[in-house]
Amino acid sequence: MSTAPRPGEEGGHGVRGPHVPGSRVSESHVPESRVPAQRAAVEGGAGRSATPLVRSHPLLKSLLGAWALAACSPEETAAVEAHLTDCAPCADEAVRLRDAVALLHPEDSLDLDPGLRARVLTAALNRRPARIPVPEWAAPYEAEASRLDALLRDIGETEWRAPVRLGWFDGRSPVTREVTVADVIGHLTAVDTIVAGALGMADPLRGASPEERTEALWAAEQGDRTPASVRAAWRDQEQTLIRTVSFAGEAAAELPVDYGPFALPLRDAFLDRAFECWTHAGDIAEAVDYPYAPPSPAHLNGMIDLAARMLPGAIAARRRAGLAPPARGLVVAGAPGRALHLEIEGRGGGHWYIALDSPGATGTPEGEVAHVALDGVEFCRLAAGHVPPEEAAAGSLGDEEAVRDVLYATASLSRL
């Protein structure tokens, strides 16, 4: 849309300075300015047939808002200013509206420091302890959902239509799929129903895998939902989950959650949901070119720990599928065996010893046959299937097969 020449504009498209029409008001109270102002109006009106000459008091009064905003034609501006010298009520209102324009400000940056939420809530809870706290293991999902919700609130309608690239690792190679922001949120909503079902809420797709649930929801929605309703459906369910486990308390922590191909205790399922929420928020942020920070170190640590604990099972599953070489030896359950020392650097990092020979074995420093070091966020990108295992920026020492098994198994934790 082209912008017509405007009264009160002094060229340039930067931040507006004090309003010119406003400053003219005080001048126009001076009787001497009457004549030129009126003449300008007459000349302007005579020269242009598109804008009829405006003279009636109601019309001039109706123009005061537009005038104060410098949003009238030059002829109208001149006519209003001429009128202001004659009409005290309009002149009073003009000053008032001009002063109001000075109060208009561009909105401050919408982005609050993501760490502020935890600081504010912690300070409040120190002043008055919660009678119904959010279980510690549910806190990462609560925090990640809050961050994603803020992102969704900030992005505009057009950004909702941005293509988002989802990526994961299917065991052999990376897979990508292009969807919409609404599809991503639908996916999160669909997989959350697994947790909802475990907590006794209605779950018509009981037993279905995350993929099956997602495909079912996508097939049912066919893009006819508004961004607000898609966001609300996800957020309402998520808040209900947090609320339900708050009331259920620690007793619920070990409830089994059936993902179909595998199961997790509820406390881990919440970590899984936090991880997926962050991962897909990152996918959306990348698609709409917003910055998106990693989770808080404590929450990141929990997510890394969950992945590390799932690795022995993932290695075994790859072996059963013929995707990894067989184990080197049988280990009695609970006994120490060969281990890979996983060193995660950066905030939220730490040391994990991954049992290599059996999910039932215990990884210990004594069994270390290999050492892999990588950054926490990079590890999570690998576990999300966003980095192919052979490209993960990892430093390694020791048994190369063990290193390869662990990096591939990490990528294999990812799914749609």
Next chain:
Amino acid sequence: MTNDAPPRWDRRMQQRLTHGEAAALGELYDRFASLVHGLAHRVLGDEAAADRVTREVFGHIWEHPEEFDPREGPLRSWIAGLAHRHAVSTLRRTEADEERPAAEIEEKVRAASAAARADYIVTSMPAPLRAALDLAYFRRLDYRQTAVRLGVTEDEARRRLRLGLQLLSTAHDGPRAVSPPGGGAALR
């Protein structure tokens, strides 16, 4: 925008806070933190100070949810008032510490209060008025272009711009939300 939470939501939130439900506090933060922080930042012009006010305000609501009276208006207005009072009292303290003349402090408080009230009025005004102001002021359209963009008559565009500014101009009126020095009822 989801500015207009129904009164039922407000009352339910109050009950949950009174009940000591931490998840409710999180939801309250998610809905109102940017309002509180934005108002505090407008008054104080300082990120760290606005963070502190945000902490104070949510701490206060969590400790005293019973102070909210739904009959006096929506939760959102009550929270905006709290934020305003906390921010202004912080401003007074900071300025007094720097031994500024009282008149200068009051002038600064007055200007900061008007600016913060204006922000609140803009975020709370009916969406059609806000959209018109946005087009005419921030996107620099004239009122005819604004009318086209909004799909309304030129009369209506003029009406919305004038009415929007009239609402905004009330920000200069009231010291309603400004507490006298040291006397804010909501301050601890």
